[in-house]
Amino acid sequence: MLPLSSQPLIHARRLTKRFGSFTAVDGIDFDVAPGEAFGFLGPNGAGKTSTMRMIGCVSPPTGGTLRVLGMDPVADGPRIRARLGVVPQQDTLDEELTVEENLVIYARYFDIPYREGRRRAAELLDFVQLAERAKSEVEPLSGGMKRRLTIARGLINEPNLLLLDEPTTGLDPQARHLLWDRLYRLKQRGVTLVLTTHYMDEAEQLCDRLVVMDKAKIVAEGSPRQLIERYSTREVLELRFAPGAQESLDGQLDGKLDGIAERIEPLPDRLLLYTSDGDAAIDAVHARGVEPESVLVRRSTLEDVFLRLTGRTLVD
Amino acid sequence: MTLVTRIAPALPLRGRRAVRLIERNSLVYRRTWIVILSGFFEPLFYLLGIGFGLGSLIGGVTGPDGREISYGVFVAPALLATSAMNGAIYETTFNVFFKLKYQKTYDVMLNTPLGVGDVALGEVVWALIRGLLYSLGFLVVMLLLGLALSPLVLLAPLASLLMGFAFSAVGMSVTTYLRKWTDFDLVFVVTMPLFLFSATFFPLSAYPESLQLIVQLTPLYHGVNLLRGLTTGVVGVAQVVDVVYLAVMALLGLIVVNRRLNKLLIK
Numbered sequence: 001m002l003p004l005s006s007q008p009l010i011h012a013r014r015l016t017k018r019f020g021s022f023t024a025v026d027g028i029d030f031d032v033a034p035g036e037a038f039g040f041l042g043p044n045g046a047g048k049t050s051t052m053r054m055i056g057c058v059s060p061p062t063g064g065t066l067r068v069l070g071m072d073p074v075a076d077g078p079r080i081r082a083r084l085g086v087v088p089q090q091d092t093l094d095e096e097l098t099v100e101e102n103l104v105i106y107a108r109y110f111d112i113p114y115r116e117g118r119r120r121a122a123e124l125l126d127f128v129q130l131a132e133r134a135k136s137e138v139e140p141l142s143g144g145m146k147r148r149l150t151i152a153r154g155l156i157n158e159p160n161l162l163l164l165d166e167p168t169t170g171l172d173p174q175a176r177h178l179l180w181d182r183l184y185r186l187k188q189r190g191v192t193l194v195l196t197t198h199y200m201d202e203a204e205q206l207c208d209r210l211v212v213m214d215k216a217k218i219v220a221e222g223s224p225r226q227l228i229e230r231y232s233t234r235e236v237l238e239l240r241f242a243p244g245a246q247e248s249l250d251g252q253l254d255g256k257l258d259g260i261a262e263r264i265e266p267l268p269d270r271l272l273l274y275t276s277d278g279d280a281a282i283d284a285v286h287a288r289g290v291e292p293e294s295v296l297v298r299r300s301t302l303e304d305v306f307l308r309l310t311g312r313t314l315v316d
Numbered sequence: 317m318t319l320v321t322r323i324a325p326a327l328p329l330r331g332r333r334a335v336r337l338i339e340r341n342s343l344v345y346r347r348t349w350i351v352i353l354s355g356f357f358e359p360l361f362y363l364l365g366i367g368f369g370l371g372s373l374i375g376g377v378t379g380p381d382g383r384e385i386s387y388g389v390f391v392a393p394a395l396l397a398t399s400a401m402n403g404a405i406y407e408t409t410f411n412v413f414f415k416l417k418y419q420k421t422y423d424v425m426l427n428t429p430l431g432v433g434d435v436a437l438g439e440v441v442w443a444l445i446r447g448l449l450y451s452l453g454f455l456v457v458m459l460l461l462g463l464a465l466s467p468l469v470l471l472a473p474l475a476s477l478l479m480g481f482a483f484s485a486v487g488m489s490v491t492t493y494l495r496k497w498t499d500f501d502l503v504f505v506v507t508m509p510l511f512l513f514s515a516t517f518f519p520l521s522a523y524p525e526s527l528q529l530i531v532q533l534t535p536l537y538h539g540v541n542l543l544r545g546l547t548t549g550v551v552g553v554a555q556v557v558d559v560v561y562l563a564v565m566a567l568l569g570l571i572v573v574n575r576r577l578n579k580l581l582i583k
Contacts, residue, residue: 019583053583056427058423058426058427058581058582058583059582059583060582077431078429078430078431079429081426081427081428081429082428082429084427086427088420088423088424088427090420092419092420092421092423092424094340094344094419094421094424095419096344096419097340097343097344101343105336105339105340105343106424106428108336108339108340109333109336109425109428109429109430110428110429111333111429157428
């Protein structure tokens with residue numbers, strides 16, 4: 001047997017999930033190594049949540065192989081779940097209990113004694129900056145606080161693997177940054193994170209490695225940097241035009257921009273010019289007599305990768 | 317034996333952690349115990365209002381063995397049975413529906429080592445514990461008022477427990493089919509006639525013959541008959557039938573709950 005550290009925590013081959021005639025996950029392959037922060041990136045309905053539920057042993061796969069912590073989710077569900085932390089997409093806190101009770105009773109579900117449960121609860125409430133709210137009801141907490149409490153709950157059993165389904169969806173920027181900071185600290189402590197997101201910045205911030213999912217399939221895999229290098233250029237020049245210029249955008253201004261960029265992507269309100277040198281591209285655009293309303297040079301992001309791979313933006 | 321081996325695999329055998337649900341629910345009720353208390357007063361008010369109020373007008377009725385008994389003695393075990401039913405039904409309909417559809421309590425539990433069998437068994441057992449508490453309270457009142465004629469009354473808590481099991485298992489099964497809060501009207505459409513027409517307030521012989529048969533097929537009738545037999549000290553084959561009826565009902569209910577929760581939660 002291999003030492004645990006070199007065995008993947010999650011191993012999936014041809015993993016498939018069907019609901020009747022609808023295929024939610026269509027034969028995907030991936031491995032997650034210990035200590036890694038691994039992301040599933042994709043638009044809503046791409047199959048991310050279905051994949052997470054299969055990993056969480058609450059949704060039996062329809063086909064393919066899945067091993068979590070070296071075990072079979074169908075046969076060993078309770079044993080696997082004992083070592084998982086799960087942060088669901090929806091806040092599913094127990095509103096009939098206080099903040100602290102939510103953690104203590106959740107600890108009981110893992111057979112953790114009350115004493116130890118209370119000790120861990122205090123520690124985790126500190127960690128997610130909710131210590132002052134320990135005796136509070138759950139209902140009046142803000143969205144960010146509820147999400148942090150849900151993360152604390154997911155950590156109560158000191159899991160080997162933390163599953164986070166869209167951890168910051170619906171949170172304001174400040175709450176998101178606080179959450180990212182906590183997740184980053186967990187990662188530094190060696191907790192393996194698996195998360196889904198449809199936010200590019202989140203994936204770039206948190207993930208060592210990610211897969212891009214679209215229409216139930218994995219369309220690309222790699223680190224954020226690798227993906228950008230492979231599927232995009234170093235810089236992007238965004239040209240914005242007055243409203244109503246849609247037709248000429250689709251025709252890319254009748255070929256006036258030919259050859260300026262490696263690739264041109266028309267969006268409803270602007271053109272994206274993929275190039276290694278944005279400033280040089282601006283000069284070239286002006287030299288050809290094209291006068292956009294505004295120009296912006298920026299670095300390529302995962303959003304560009306996604307656009308390139310699927311022809312669509314991530315969040316509609 | 318073949319029946320047992322056939323049914324056993326369908327039962328939530330992995331219910332070792334069901335006790336965690338009971339811990340969770342008692343934590344909730346630690347702060348809302350007054351709600352539990354209300355369930356005790358309901359049958360008590362019925363007993364005082366109907367048993368004594370109405371009873372003083374009626375005088376005696378014919379008991380199970382043909383002897384004349386006071387109306388209070390006649391109606392008290394029926395109210396005991398009703399409170400066992402109501403305790404189980406309230407808990408497994410409203411409360412379970414809220415946890416199943418809105419709070420997603422069970423989805424959360426299934427992210428832990430708990431399984432569907434634990435959830436089904438835990439909720440059913442919790443409901444019958446709650447029902448048992450009501451029954452015990454009511455029994456004390458019956459004893460104090462001299463409404464129990466036989467030492468067999470000591471078996472009444474066991475009978476209430478069986479009733480609680482049967483009604484909570486079936487109640488929870490029904491809840492898994494409900495979609496919205498207004499569907500709960502249907503629950504009352506069923507429990508209200510059961511309450512009124514299960515030989516609760518007047519003996520079975522008072523019903524028209526064709527209706528007697530229907531009454532004898534309904535579940536609360538068997539609870540009433542069983543408890544009345546115990547408190548008046550008249551037991552026989554009929555009470556054995558009651559026990560079997562309720563036990564089968566409990567078992568079938570548990571099987572359906574387990575299947576339905578598997579279908580709803582493990583997708």
